[in-house]
Amino acid sequence: MLILSRFVSSGGSRFAQPPSLCVTRSLWVCLQLKSPKRQSPYSSVDSERYSSLVKSVMSTRVSSQTPESLLAEDEHVYGPVIKAAQNRTPTPEMRGPKTLHPFTQSGDYQEPGEPEAGPPTRIPLNRNQNRSSVPSVTRILQQTLSQEQIFYLERWKRRIIAELGEEGFKEYTQNLFRQGKLFHSALEDILSSGSTWMNIDPSETQKYPPDVQGYMQSISHVLEEVSAVRAIESTVKHDTLNYLGVADCVARYRGVLCVIDWKTSEKPKPFLSNTYDNPIQVAAYAGALNNDENYKYQVENGLIVVAYKDGSPGHAHQLNPELMLENWKSWLVRLEKFTEQRPNQASTTTPEKR
Template sequence: MRLHQLLRCAQRVGESSRVVSGLFSHCYRTSVNTFSTSNVSPARKKSSPYSSVDSGRYSSLLKSVVSHRVSAQTPDILEEQDVQIYGPVIKSPTPSNRTPTPSKVPKILHPLLNQDRVFDFGETELGGAPARIILRRGQDRGSVPSVTRILQETMSPEQQFYLERWRRKMIAQLGEDGFKEYSQNLFRQGKLFHTAVESVLPLTTKEVPGEDPEEAPEVPSEVEGYMESVRHVLEDVRGVRAIESRVQHEKLGYLGIVDCVALYRGVLCVIDWKTSERSKPFLSNTYDNPLQVAAYVGALNNDVNYNYQVENGLIVVAYKDGSPAHPHLLSSEQVLQYWERWLVRLEDYTERR
């Protein structure tokens, strides 16, 4: 046991410096007895751990400590002096084969794909109109929860903490009424942005966005920056198969509205358009958005209103200042991983009902 540990124990129980000296004396007598016993048999002689101690420094340190009723030295200083006597502390290396904490897995692994449905990409590429199944708010939302609602009610405590801290910060800056108006403006801008994107989406593989400037729809000034932000992404979108269309997973009991289903650089994707005031260059910056896309993919693949399947996803984050949007393409492997995490959140939601 090191000296500073003895001192801390002595201070906690309110012992005087004489107790500390007594403890030192006891340790010294014990060590002397041990040494004398071990010297009886040379064959069993062991090297003393005190042989390398600088006795002069040790004595000086002890006197400086016990000379005060309450030591004026801080634990940091004691530790520095302790290092001078015993040498630096050598920490044990972290085992390289430590097993990581296992992530939570769904109790039932429902398939993402529908084995009874084929992959068919030809119909919309030849000019078929995209699907747009309207969500009947009165009937559909009564008993079937939405993807957004499920994700909101199953957020982790950490997510809830940061969200609440942001909300309080904004209220402190804007006031209750100001924050309410700010939230309403964000919602309105999001709707205007989605409408503007839909108006310029190409419906066939032969169409190119912005090819005929005279027929280009007028864009509200509030979302001009967002539209400029996604312009380079829209150039790679073809063959739109669904726009603002409801998807529902009958077996798992949830529904949602997909922003778009289309080919992005030749890959059929569920596309989610997002707006952000902060840059989100990495997929990890999008929080639960990948789970939302995976939930939509699974619902679409099991919805009788669609005769095709989707394996990939695309999250496009647009910025109001017009800076280039960040498109985050989710491979089929990534979508499957997020699908399993979505199933866990869905089970958590169901168990809370």
């Protein structure tokens, strides 16, 4: 086969170039000369301004959502931040308890596998008895919040007040409390009857407000797996550590005996970390129950159930014995902190329901 080629000079050297390549290149040059120049979609962009924008973005820290930046953002949107809130910069609080009190007790207790008998225990909180000496779990947790928790709580409150006003914020919080109370009352009815929300006659559900119906529908799938209820809205007290609380429920969830805490939320909480101090609260209740002579059994597991007003499926976060013990240690730290902050708490503190 005869192979045609031509020689092209380039800097004194000569090399062979196939004719097909020459034709292709010539055709491409002709098309470029004849066709109008295509406009880049970025040709109209102010390159100088764009360049400064890129520089400003690149010079910004990757994690901009820090307390300092949030304070600056709030000051710009809502006005100057109060000095007290500015001074409360988050600081890590990592330490173990000085004294590791036992979470459970040894003794003549019913084994977890033994069947339960009789109606659920319901020990009401006597607000007049030991009024000046026994603080509640809720009070202790509220008064020992970390600086970071205080910062974000104040920021949330400030944003709501900016949107609704002082009176609107008061009404908002009262409404949340009212809904929570009605929700717990509905749960009491269901659990005491030994039924579930799905098995109730539809006409019976109509007696509850629409918001409560949404909450109950949200956790109906969880209630299907709750059985053998041992206690409902019952006071637990730790005589040695001098605190008390009211446990929402003690029952079996998927066959495991748990201290159960029912929560409502406007935002999804799909992870245990989204529940903030709730695991510590549950561990505190369980630790008190395990040391309370009114309860002849021990509980090593916990459950936090989050219900949503719109009826969307709620989240159930189970705490195994290892997690409960970890949160029990955190509770002991908070209890020590409370005692250190309020050395005269015996004469100034009153118990609360939660």
